[in-house]
Amino acid sequence: MKPLLPARAAWPLLLAALILLSLVSLAVGDVRLGPAQLLRGLLRTDEFAAVILWQIRLPRLLVAMLVGAALAASGLVMQAFFRNGLASPGLLGVSAGGAAGAVVAIGAGWATASFISVPIMAVVGALVSTGAVVVLARQGAGTERLLLAGVALNALLGAVTSYVLSNVTLTYERNAQILFWLLGGLEDRTWEHALMAAPIIVGAALLWPLGRPMDLLSLGSTEAQSLGVDVRRLRRRLLALSTLLTALATAVAGTVGFVGLVVPHILRLLFGPEHRRLIPLALIGGAAFVVGCDLIGRGAGGLRLGIVTSLIGGPFFLWLLRRSV
Amino acid sequence: MSTLHLKDVAVTGRLEPVSLQLGPGQLVGLVGPNGSGKSTLLQAAAGLLPHAGDVRWHDRPLRDIPMLERGRLTAWVPQEAHFEFGFSVRSVVAQGRFAHDDDEHGVDATLARFDLTALADRPVNRLSGGERQRVLLARAVVTQADIQLWDEPLAALDPRHALEVLMLGRELTRAGGTLVFSLHDLRMAHCLDVVAVLDHGRLRAIGPPEEVLTPALLLDVFGVQARTEPGLTLFLP
Numbered sequence: 001m002k003p004l005l006p007a008r009a010a011w012p013l014l015l016a017a018l019i020l021l022s023l024v025s026l027a028v029g030d031v032r033l034g035p036a037q038l039l040r041g042l043l044r045t046d047e048f049a050a051v052i053l054w055q056i057r058l059p060r061l062l063v064a065m066l067v068g069a070a071l072a073a074s075g076l077v078m079q080a081f082f083r084n085g086l087a088s089p090g091l092l093g094v095s096a097g098g099a100a101g102a103v104v105a106i107g108a109g110w111a112t113a114s115f116i117s118v119p120i121m122a123v124v125g126a127l128v129s130t131g132a133v134v135v136l137a138r139q140g141a142g143t144e145r146l147l148l149a150g151v152a153l154n155a156l157l158g159a160v161t162s163y164v165l166s167n168v169t170l171t172y173e174r175n176a177q178i179l180f181w182l183l184g185g186l187e188d189r190t191w192e193h194a195l196m197a198a199p200i201i202v203g204a205a206l207l208w209p210l211g212r213p214m215d216l217l218s219l220g221s222t223e224a225q226s227l228g229v230d231v232r233r234l235r236r237r238l239l240a241l242s243t244l245l246t247a248l249a250t251a252v253a254g255t256v257g258f259v260g261l262v263v264p265h266i267l268r269l270l271f272g273p274e275h276r277r278l279i280p281l282a283l284i285g286g287a288a289f290v291v292g293c294d295l296i297g298r299g300a301g302g303l304r305l306g307i308v309t310s311l312i313g314g315p316f317f318l319w320l321l322r323r324s325v
Numbered sequence: 326m327s328t329l330h331l332k333d334v335a336v337t338g339r340l341e342p343v344s345l346q347l348g349p350g351q352l353v354g355l356v357g358p359n360g361s362g363k364s365t366l367l368q369a370a371a372g373l374l375p376h377a378g379d380v381r382w383h384d385r386p387l388r389d390i391p392m393l394e395r396g397r398l399t400a401w402v403p404q405e406a407h408f409e410f411g412f413s414v415r416s417v418v419a420q421g422r423f424a425h426d427d428d429e430h431g432v433d434a435t436l437a438r439f440d441l442t443a444l445a446d447r448p449v450n451r452l453s454g455g456e457r458q459r460v461l462l463a464r465a466v467v468t469q470a471d472i473q474l475w476d477e478p479l480a481a482l483d484p485r486h487a488l489e490v491l492m493l494g495r496e497l498t499r500a501g502g503t504l505v506f507s508l509h510d511l512r513m514a515h516c517l518d519v520v521a522v523l524d525h526g527r528l529r530a531i532g533p534p535e536e537v538l539t540p541a542l543l544l545d546v547f548g549v550q551a552r553t554e555p556g557l558t559l560f561l562p
Contacts, residue, residue, distance in 0.1 A: 083409050084409060085409060085410070212423065212428075213423070215412065215416070215420065216420050216423060218409065218410055219406070219408055219409075219410070219412065219417065219420070219449075220403070220406060220407070222368070222373050222401075222403065223401075223403060223406065225373055225392070226371055226373055226395075226396070226399070226400065226401040227396045227400075227420060227421060227423045227424060227464075227468070228392055228393045228394070228395055228396015228397065228423050228424030229392065229396070229423065230392040230393070268410070268411075272411070272412075272413070273410040273411055273412050274412070274416060
């Protein structure tokens with residue numbers, strides 16, 4: 001299929017969407033802020049608005065952006081790596097691995113000892129799943145094999161999470177914390193969480209220059225190698241980056257499904273498959289998508305982010321499956 | 326000086342030790358029954374398959390050549406390709422310039438050469454088999470690599486495009502390149518400089534086609550009764 005929109009429309013369109021959604025996200029809530037009040041709050045000249053913005057809405061917005069950018073970019077990378085448009089962190093169980101790691105950290109009480117243990121364990125969990133997917137599916141694997149590997153991993157890691165959750169010795173507080181990771185959300189995100197997710201920016205920067213070799217890889221690894229791509233090194237880097245991005249996103253927002261599937265797909269449909277273009281677009285588009293989904297959830301009376309993305313992503317995935325058959 | 330030198334190159338279970346030495350300007354055909362090891366030999370020669378023995382390009386051992394430089398020295402065309410994503414024909418051909426760090430040089434001319442100009446903006450996953458084959462060949466040619474290794478480049482092509490590809494191959498070798506390609510149509514073998522015959526993973530014979538393709542060998546390798554007639558030679562313009 002030909003791209004539906006000219007490539008030069010991409011940047012202005014997505015940036016405008018992100019800025020608009022961000023402003024709305026800052027303005028609406030239990031207390032509605034008008035444009036003037038919003039500006040005064042951001043400049044800290046209005047004490048009341050400043051507290052709402054700087055302590056509640058800005059960190060939440062920032063975390064939403066980082067999570068969206070990370071998940072979309074991670075999905076894009078996995079699709080190029082596995083040469084399969086249906087690969088994504090959620091479907092392959094990498095998100096579930098991150099969540100299981102985080103849940104184990106909380107359940108074992110490490111989280112109380114050190115705040116940083118949650119993201120570290122999320123990275124470990126995501127790494128284990130990524131390794132398992134690579135062994136089970138191999139790159140260039142057919143859709144069936146890939147999705148079945150994801151099903152198996154999601155079930156296995158779900159069992160780990162459920163086990164920790166069902167452990168009766170846990171306190172109510174810890175149980176609530178774990179549930180948060182299972183459902184995925186942006187409630188009560190603080191600057192601490194934004195800081196925890198900050199390495200996502202580093203991951204995105206490292207991914208940026210890999211667009212062209214990703215193009216070659218996505219059309220076949222032997223072909224890419226014959227054209228001069230150091231395929232082994234590239235694949236190692238891509239896996240490390242997508243794992244890191246997914247793990248960090250999961251560590252601050254829990255399992256948020258389908259972002260890595262929906263966003264790259266829509267962007268590819270709109271602007272074509274070149275990764276040099278898609279990487280920055282996925283970062284911005286992913287951020288805009290999650291900010292938008294969070295807005296929908298808040299507007300619907302506090303629906304969790306993971307629920308909103310799944311409500312949108314689930315049908316989209318089924319539509320994709322039908323299309324690809 | 327040799328352009329492509331294989332010394333005891335072997336791949337477990339697929340290719341027994343093969344040694345051959347090819348110089349600049351040679352148009353080489355690789356023939357043999359299905360499963361005789363043609364693709365394996367081409368991939369090993371392209372440095373794309375773990376193998377025993379020694380592969381040298383321009384008298385340099387493969388292990389001394391950095392990955393990126395390999396993309397400038399040798400081009401390989403797969404027998405068939407599956408495209409998951411809808412890259413445009415032009416951008417796939419431009420991928421051949423990856424190792425040169427540009428994506429324009431010679432692309433338009435090569436597109437025209439392979440009759441792809443009208444298809445330049447078409448997504449590659451919406452092409453016919455023959456069109457796809459021409460895209461892969463164009464991507465290999467645009468690398469300007471001296472060593473070209475093509476796996477059954479003519480298999481999906483109609484007679485006109487097949488003939489044009491053969492003529493282009495001749496042009497490349499006249500310019501000093503070395504082209505090795507596998508083929509099934511033995512009648513075309515007569516317009517090659519060298520024919521190598523593979524059978525059950527072994528190199529049975531290598532040399533000028535009229536010396537190599539004897540009725541006895543054809544019967545032994547392919548199990549067909551053949552008569553060599555001068556009239557079957559295909560003359561290229």
